[in-house]
Amino acid sequence: MTKPDQTRAPIYEALEHFRRQRVVPFDVPGHKRGRGNPELARLLGETCVSMDVNSMKPLDNLCHPISVIREAEELAADAFGAAHAFLMVGGTTSAVQSMVLSVVKRGEKIILPRNVHRSVMGALVLCGAVPVYVNPECDDRLGIPLGMRLAEVERTIRAHPDAKAVLVNNPTYYGICSNLPGIVELAHRAGMLCLADEAHGTHFYFHEDLPLSAMAAGADMAAASMHKSGGSLTQSSLLLTGPGVHAGHVRQIINLTQTTSASYLLLSSLDIARRNLALRGREEFARVIQMARYARREINAIGGYNAFSRELVNGDSVYDFDETKLSVNTLDVGLAGIEVYDLLRDEYDIQIEFGDLGNILAYLSIGDRPREIERLVSALSEVRRRFGRSRAGLMQQEYIEPDVAVTPQEAFYADTQSLPIEETAGQICSEFVMCYPPGIPVLTPGERITKPILDYIRYAKAKGCSMTGPEDPDILRLNVLKGVR
């Protein structure tokens, strides 16, 4: 077999060819190359609306790819070192959910770190699988969840030998990686599959100074968020599978929930982004790494801020660290991360990725330039000068061990009642409570509500974190299971 030609972009090329054919559209979409919606055409531009077309013979069909989409998937698989790659148009959420739905069904167990993305919990509600949580180590000084310790994973596997899969964040939102090759080995030895949520790790595939990618580590499936560090359009993503996974089965699972009108804007953006990464990814990410290193040095020179990085690496709960995640602890400046996040936006017109209680995260990518880095660093220096306080009075976030009373699916569909939040201690929650950002569950359906959890919710709310999930948007009430304690 000849080596796939990464300079090709089959979907993009087919669209270009199709455009030149000047085919008369008597199919959907009804805007017909934008003519039916001139305001939209003006906003998005002629090129964009004329590329918004439907699946058809020359452009293939995402539900059952046989020509250009299939070629694009083969090129993506080659670029990422996977046995198969699926182009996804429902966000990395759909990639993560398809991954979970492919490996567990009702009543089966899946081992997860607590700091999984909410999309995983959604998949569990859909399929009825049972979550088994591994306590991620916590860094008390920084107040962030770390990776899973290998011994913890091993203990959990031994305690639940019937589990079907282990899911790993590679990396976490903060850039922290668990020992993925070690976990893969443990899982495989126990006859389990290993899945990786690589929503924040697409770039790992393209530079050797970055942590090991899931496919290179031997994981069976990975959800890689191309639209985050990969440069494709928002909502486009990749699901990668290793040699031990039956691609036809995964395709069937994907088709359960995926649209039958996949957007060619998203598909072509995946195609072009993959080509760019395959051809220029290494030099581009080398530049991003250099910028991140420079920004860390400059931020740490301001004083107070701790732009942490690879010094956290301890061979276990922080097996590796993604330097491109510019995560900065703000507690010694006397400000909560969320306060710095707000100040940067309101006072300095700088939008960063998130702020939690003790940290902020600035997302660096192939689109960044040194001049914007200078602005961020200078603004942080000004935030400290103008708003810095002494450290006292800041609570740090802590890991609260979840008590899974019933499965997420059972709880989600159970008869429930709404109670004032302060009366819910001891009850079983039927909703999600997320502290967003960073989007780590505080409560998920089926978990027992405890006093430390209620204290945490009250505090995070007071600090300005956006708490989402419950039916009551102000979170003054929570839905709990009726008659179950």
Place this chain on the structure above:
Amino acid sequence: MELWFSEAHSPNVKFSVRVNRQLYSGQSEFQRIDIFESPEFGRFLTLDGYMMLTEKDEFIYHELIVHPPMAVHPQVRDVLVIGAGDGGVIRELVQYPEIEHIDLVEIDPLVVEVCREYLPQTACRLDDPRLTIHYEDGLRFVRTPQNAYDLIIVDSTDPFGPGEGLFTREFYGNCLKALREDGIMVNQHESPFYPEDAIACQRAHKRIVESFPISKVYQAHIPTYPSGHWLFGFASKRYHPLRDLDEVRWNLRGLHCRYYTTTLHKGAFYIPAYVEELLKNVEAAD
């Protein structure tokens, strides 16, 4: 042969200068740099196609960005100049013997090199022993010094492209920190006339007002800049540009200027009603 340099002053207005010949064209890491020779304005420098200075009218800009603060502050010893790779600001500054040190921070070494070769009229004093040239981002440079300068002159390009960072709140805040307690910052403040420029002008003013206790705007007429009506900002921690103007002291220096006089100094701060309103709108915003 008809050879013209043209620059869009607004999407619907074009300004053109007849050119005899192009003396230089080059691309640096940051921008495209061109030098032309024209019958009307002599040699002129453009960056990314935007007019920066001409030999004929640069005196207006350079005199007005330097002498007003020098006529107000009683004792300027240390000066920080951001941008100004053409050397015009330095040429004016070095006439003051009490200035002990000048830091010039220019992001683009090629601008200095090209100006030294083709624009000796402005670059002529870049070898003054009191001057240190730093080739780096102005926003970065000003982050570290504290309480170190009596005067900061921000001779920036426009608020898009490499000069963008010099119109930000973090930059003005850092300037405040870098100035001594009676320090003055003077900046190139864009034009109030065409809508796009006026927005930039308002934004800059808003951010300076938020950072400095005293913030005034003064004007000049610069034929080759969009609309010909140009503003400068005078921001300070203590001195008022009119109440603290020391006319006698400045006039006794016997400096020769072609635009600046202490009488003009007073007049320059009396700005048109529509400009006053433009600025007041953002002052009141908070």
